[in-house]
Amino acid sequence: MIASLLNAIRTPDSHAGRRLWIVVATLILLTLVAAVLDTLPDLPDWAVGALRAFEVFVVVCFTAEYFLRIIAAERKTSYIFSFFGLVDLLAILPFYLGLAFDLRGLRGLRLLRLFTVLKLSRYREAVDRLSRAIRSIRAELTVFGFLALLVLYLCGICIYYLEHPVQPDQFRSALDGFWFALTTLTTVGYGDLYPVTALGRLFVGVIMVVGLGIVAVPTALIASALTRRPSGPQE
Amino acid sequence: MIASLLNAIRTPDSHAGRRLWIVVATLILLTLVAAVLDTLPDLPDWAVGALRAFEVFVVVCFTAEYFLRIIAAERKTSYIFSFFGLVDLLAILPFYLGLAFDLRGLRGLRLLRLFTVLKLSRYREAVDRLSRAIRSIRAELTVFGFLALLVLYLCGICIYYLEHPVQPDQFRSALDGFWFALTTLTTVGYGDLYPVTALGRLFVGVIMVVGLGIVAVPTALIASALTRRPSGPQE
């Protein structure tokens, strides 16, 4: 049975390899669901116990898989220190170090394994097209990000100086100003902070219009990049 | 009269067929208005009575239409089990099962009938263009949706662990985290939940910028798909 598992690991495109991938992916999805259930308040004891048992079961499975992958790998060290090798290790290690509870967030790393689905040829092409389009406007996006950071900084500092005297408990420092600037420039606008002074509102009004640009320009850049270089192989 | 109605049902493009469509559509629109009036609080008794009477009238009309459609259909069973056949049945059945009150939401199904307006040639072409453009970027949208789901999951879990200790009543479980992540990534930002810790705000700041991408990339994808394949028949 171990031999056939090793075989499945070595040939991810084979029938056995795909079946293994589906088993692993299902385990990961169950793990993600368990991580959510874990956060529910007032869980009955049996549920906590079941979640613990499931976690032990999953860790055992992934530990077995980890060692099988090391055995299956031709160059052991290159797997161990590869991106997915480290992800696999970090996702099980805390459990053995008795840190399972405090570092259980690391279990979330397992979902990175799901990214291997993007290696399917159909999606790989789509990823390629998207990333090629975005690479072609790297310089524009960098300039734009630089300007956006400057606007964010200026807006955060200014709104602090404009609103702090009137709302000292809301705008306690420039950090609150930055948080406000971010929620405004991205047009999220929670409403936990907002200007109340006439000058503050005037200033934020200008910043909002800039925020429209911060939404509009990258959208436009990506759209034009995708339109100009639509096809994969011709290039 | 039944013969002419059957005729109108059988030939939806004829003058009689169109007139029937207009009558049915008007009834549906009145039904939609009645459904809204139904929710108004403190309705006087006469209004409740009138709404009940109207509902009975409409159900009788649609029941008659349902049977006429079965009679008019050449292949009875294929109509009964067709999408619009099931919609027609579900929209009237609750009334006869004495469930009219509890399942009156199913009346909403009637508005699906309005979609038949999209079969008009002028609009059918527009729908075709739009759906062809969206189909041509199916793989990209799938990859993008997959990434968005992963970001949503990670963001929901992380914000729960970051904010739960400080706001246990706001972020009660990871489900609240997911709700917050959704309102942020879509840039809606109701403000019922928001981070108050420095780390939480820093994290959400990063997520907001990702949220901009989640608004920008599909817009850009659809725009470029529409630009590249603008014309209908040539393809």
Place this chain on the structure above:
Amino acid sequence: MIASLLNAIRTPDSHAGRRLWIVVATLILLTLVAAVLDTLPDLPDWAVGALRAFEVFVVVCFTAEYFLRIIAAERKTSYIFSFFGLVDLLAILPFYLGLAFDLRGLRGLRLLRLFTVLKLSRYREAVDRLSRAIRSIRAELTVFGFLALLVLYLCGICIYYLEHPVQPDQFRSALDGFWFALTTLTTVGYGDLYPVTALGRLFVGVIMVVGLGIVAVPTALIASALTRRPSGPQE
């Protein structure tokens, strides 16, 4: 002096015509500022008096202009019943009917006169390009608006039935549901209303993703229409 004014009215492109336009536009802008000042609470008496005097002055000016335009027009009735003729009349009539206070909102009509700036050739071309692009996707926008209305209706009704039992004071009727649906689908999200039930949040989560589409698709449609038909005279 009246003769030269008549001349200026008759030849809007001449030097005198432009100067008249600037005088009228300045008066309108002052009127708009006065309308804002009018709403300020606790105005001192002298300011209220000054605003009243200014309003009388403006009405006299626009009345004079109105009669001059009738005199200047070759075909009197075609001016009186033209769009701008009616606008001019409606903007001064309430004052003479002693309704100045209650209908002072009609003064806002004066700003429609500012639209004549769009007749300048440079901007007329831009307006033409934009409106031609939007006309070319009229069918798509109609279909899209139709779908958006259906989604809005369904969302408003559903959220009412999902949230009314828990928040009867927030979601009093389906009208509140429609208001909530609008703020969500446009991604504005004031936060005056939001779902608190698990089912309501799940439902709104789906609606938010639809809302992204409602922002993305028209943007994409206009972008592609502008890209495909960039030039004016060739068509």
Place this chain on the structure above:
Amino acid sequence: MIASLLNAIRTPDSHAGRRLWIVVATLILLTLVAAVLDTLPDLPDWAVGALRAFEVFVVVCFTAEYFLRIIAAERKTSYIFSFFGLVDLLAILPFYLGLAFDLRGLRGLRLLRLFTVLKLSRYREAVDRLSRAIRSIRAELTVFGFLALLVLYLCGICIYYLEHPVQPDQFRSALDGFWFALTTLTTVGYGDLYPVTALGRLFVGVIMVVGLGIVAVPTALIASALTRRPSGPQE
């Protein structure tokens, strides 16, 4: 040493010039961090002292740099009255005028110096492409901005008259209406102000749909301009 500094200033593209740029940029970034730390409440005395000392140090550095730049400049007055010359002066002058505390906001001007990074050839091209695309739709953007201002004005005045009678403390004057209109049209939606009357909500609903256009049209304009004129030198 002064000679080599002068040399570095005169030849910004040389090795020495770049090293000087990095030193200056690092100083500016530290200054920006210090400006944020400055706003933190309840700073211990030693931290306030350290920030003061750092500010003195930075001002001395920038003063030295300012005089070196004057010395290095061939035409002294053209540097002094150039944009960056005035920025350099305004960023240090308040300190010497004993206004350091009240005008410390002017220190923020230093970050304008960071914009010189955009002169790097790679980014200059990207800036050129972006600004050329935006210039090519100047007329459209002007028309659009004009319409947006009119909508903003009308919306602000109308919402004031619709909501003031019911919420006199929220909508105190048309200025509050303008603020509300801005947060709505940009889809930020803090939720500090929102309509509660049926008529107000209906009106704002229409305005929200217009707001979608205000987000969509400039995005679409920029996207189409970038798509149509993607290349730099050919033009």
